[in-house]
Amino acid sequence: MESERQVALITGGTGGIGKETALTLANEGFSIAINCTSEPSKYVDLKKEIEEKGVKCLFIQGDVSNFDEAEKMVKKVIEEFGKIDVLVNNAGITRDNLLMRMKKEDFEAVINVNLIGTFNMTKHVVPYMMKKRYGRIINMASVVGVGGNAGQANYSASKAGIIGFTKSLAKELGSRNILVNAIAPGYIKTPMTDVLSDKVKEEIKKQIPLGTLGEPKDVAKLVKFLSSEDSSYITGQVIHVDGGMLM
Ligand SMILES: NC(=O)c1ccc[n+]([C@@H]2O[C@H](COP(=O)([O-])OP(=O)(O)OC[C@H]3O[C@@H](n4cnc5c(N)ncnc54)[C@H](O)[C@@H]3O)[C@@H](O)[C@H]2O)c1
Numbered sequence: 177m178e179s180e181r182q183v184a185l186i187t188g189g190t191g192g193i194g195k196e197t198a199l200t201l202a203n204e205g206f207s208i209a210i211n212c213t214s215e216p217s218k219y220v221d222l223k224k225e226i227e228e229k230g231v232k233c234l235f236i237q238g239d240v241s242n243f244d245e246a247e248k249m250v251k252k253v254i255e256e257f258g259k260i261d262v263l264v265n266n267a268g269i270t271r272d273n274l275l276m277r278m279k280k281e282d283f284e285a286v287i288n289v290n291l292i293g294t295f296n297m298t299k300h301v302v303p304y305m306m307k308k309r310y311g312r313i314i315n316m317a318s319v320v321g322v323g324g325n326a327g328q329a330n331y332s333a334s335k336a337g338i339i340g341f342t343k344s345l346a347k348e349l350g351s352r353n354i355l356v357n358a359i360a361p362g363y364i365k366t367p368m369t370d371v372l373s374d375k376v377k378e379e380i381k382k383q384i385p386l387g388t389l390g391e392p393k394d395v396a397k398l399v400k401f402l403s404s405e406d407s408s409y410i411t412g413q414v415i416h417v418d419g420g421m422l423m
Contacts, residue, residue, distance in 0.1 A: 181206065182207070183208075184198075184207070184209070184261065185209040185211065185249075185250070186210055186266055187264065187265055187266050187293065188211065188268060189208075189209075189211055189212060190222065191366060195392070196391075196393050197392075197399045199226065199229075201400060205230075205231060206403070207232045207234075210233065210235050210236070212235055212237055213238075216236070232256075234252070234253065236249045239293075246297050247300045249300075250304075254304060260304055262314065263305075263312070264314045264399055265293070265294040265315045266316045267290075269286060269289045269290065270328070271286050271330060274326065274327050278329065278330060282330060283330040287337070289334075290334035290338065302349065305349075305354050310353050310354070311352075311355070312356075312357075313357075314358075315356070317336075317342070317358040318332070319416060320332040321335025321337075321339050322360055322416075342412065347412065350412075356411055358414045359395060359416075359417060360414050360422075361417045362384065363418075363421070364390040364394065384420065384421045385419060
């Protein structure tokens with residue numbers, strides 16, 4: 177029955193990891209809500225691809241770093257589907273530079289989208305999850321949020337913040353059957369890492385025991401697991417998908 181279908185809301189759902197996550201959860205029978213920053217009409221092909229799997233798909237345009245827009249997006253999903261079972265806080269940006277050259281605006285922009293965006297969406301979704309006494313929140317962190325990275329002080333601070341946020345919420349919401357986990361991807365082949373030169377990619381590969389960059393599906397498969405009944409005793413964790421890069 178349509179009303180029994182689980183509903184997943186994925187922010188940044190048109191990017192590399194987000195799109196793969198949407199397709200993977202659609203395969204599992206989830207109704208899919210995708211947050212995007214451009215006009216939804218740009219994504220008719222993705223919508224069709226998801227709906228061909230026999231599930232509904234809603235695109236909602238909005239900026240996660242804007243508190244009011246986040247609220248409107250969540251309300252639209254509730255109007256359409258009546259609930260949100262899984263929230264994947266995946267929207268993220270980089271503005272890399274060494275501290276000496278990093279502009280205040282670049283530090284703030286990354287914190288606003290990655291960390292405050294995660295807060296904004298979670299803040300508006302959690303009341304609905306509490307009512308249902310069920311929810312899965314999956315936050316996209318990064319290995320850089322655990323190990324740091326020269327040239328990414330803003331990004332690693334945002335991702336380390338997401339990890340603290342994840343653990344605190346896991347403690348706050350466990351009694352309501354809302355599980356909160358973070359994924360820490362290493363280097364995954366997406367538009368975010370396409371900007372790296374081949375030379376830099378070769379250097380990165382040398383630090384990865386499995387010797388290669390990851391694929392979006394490597395992350396999406398973990399989102400699938402964390403959205404499923406198979407992970408029902410796992411909360412407050414930061415799970416690395418990084419080919420062994422950071423141990
Ligand atoms: N690719 C990697 O190697 C890697 C590694 C670690 C963590 N991550 C994290 O995974 C997540 C997905 O990254 P990706 O590699 O797929 O990158 P991507 O650039 O392909 O996707 C990012 C998505 O976020 C969206 N977005 C940006 N600003 C937004 C805003 N203000 N509001 C709503 N959406 C916004 C973009 O439109 C895009 O769809 C990010 O949080 C990123 O930090 C990626």
